[in-house]
Amino acid sequence: MAPKSKVLVVGGTGYLGKRIVKASLAQGHPTFVLQRPEIGLDIDKLQMLMSFKELGARLIEGSFSDHRSLVDAVKQVDVVICAISGVHFRSHNILYQLKLIEAIKEAGNVKRFLPSEFGIDPARMGDALEPGRVTFDEKMIVREAIEAANIPFTYVSANCFAGYFVGNLSQMGTLTPPKGQVTLYGDANVKAIFLDEDDIATYTIKTIDDPRTLNKTVYLRPPENILTQRELIGIWETLIGKQLEKSTMSEEDFLASMKGMDYAAQVGVGHFYHIFYEGCLANFEIGKGEEDASKLYPEVKYTRVAEYLKRFL
Template structure:
């Protein structure tokens, strides 16, 4: 691999993003560039060659000053070299289509350990706090999120400095679908809205751009070192009933509400192909199982992703307390910015998403 020269920057902390062309990764790369960090993206050679949209995205990153490193996490030698050259901080945004894909991050952990220069590692999380919800999950979510737990344990055992970002639901997936992953092409309902459970349980929805800004702030923050960073702005709590009401306000007419009981949802999960079965399993955990799960007992008072008062432990920090200056895109803000007859891009982002 040819020597890499990162673009100069006012920030001395270089960031290597792995999975930077994915739904979450592209926002992390953008946030890193926005913050002035020398930023590199690990790119599989086939990614640009096979996907014109990814090739265009990578070209846009280069135009903004990002450096591209062509390699693969399956090539241990190249991965170690990339980390040594470009990774004061390594951020993973790899996918989660299977436990095996999640556990591919164990190769990143091993490479970071060998490289010996990484000051902070952010594993591919950006969702729920898996150690507290995995027991409430049904398959296939339980196995996939269980793999995330194993990655957490491995990086801790290796003594790698890290921050785990728990940002709950990404707005770009469920909000445009009015809470129903089954809707084709991400189109909102026109006459009938499907609501899973009783529709009363609230969850937190965080915009991908906001989550990424928080993550980049955290990489140099000593307060987040070896912590779980919870991104749970109280203004972003929303139930499925509330979400449908916001959609009704937007389209200017009422929707018939079809409530799906837990037994019916569990049957749908069993019968659906991947990734729909995984998506529905996460919906089940968030909006049905969470409604009967007791709050976790910790030490510092905050709100959990369902709006319940809870306490945090010594390994937990709250982004809204650490970075009070961040203004979060609310559920209503997000929906208001969508066109009336919304059509999502293939990556789940809204048409005007940066």
């Protein structure tokens, strides 16, 4: 059996990054985590890095303001996974990924790069609403830089993170289940795809040594978690043994609600629109140059939505 690839996680203390570090270790990969001096006095991040070290990860110092340090870090591994939080795409920090790409290109040894995507596939969002389309446009800039540099890649489309879409029954402005009343988006019969974040990390690490996923987009589509909002709410109602009061928000009212919101809110609400009114996550078939992780890795025991919701009882 070929040795497991050595993995560098950039953004390892982030929301998804910490899970990717643990999944990499759990699957037996020599795992490295970039430790940036910019951490400063953030004691939580420092302690998280130390906990990774205790689990067997190696910390590599490097900074986006020091190109040579990035090149030196990249040279020690086979695979680089960037897990910089998605919020960074709405700031100057898109430059971080472009700088990382330059370091990978110069190092010349990386067998696979996974950029920080993990949400809606940006290649399918060319007609997304403003201002939310900035997220997709900037991710496409990163993809274009990767491919122009001839860097081997895998793009992971992980759809809806459970922490933000399941526990709250996909209600905006809360992370916990509503107790009495719930808002339906349109007829609430549009399919979305929900994933536990630990499962996203597990699937992601599965792809990195798999020749079937080289230079492809991998969609995470666990079949039992492809649900409408109405089905999601129904699962919660079954668990609590009662029906929630439901109101419906039309497409027109939903779009009108964006007016007056600040920029960041408009970006997030725009993404909600594409997911729950247009069905952008599940309204297409996986085609050439794409793979379905559920079919590639049927052995993964992913968390079902009902299991996830039980934690809120």
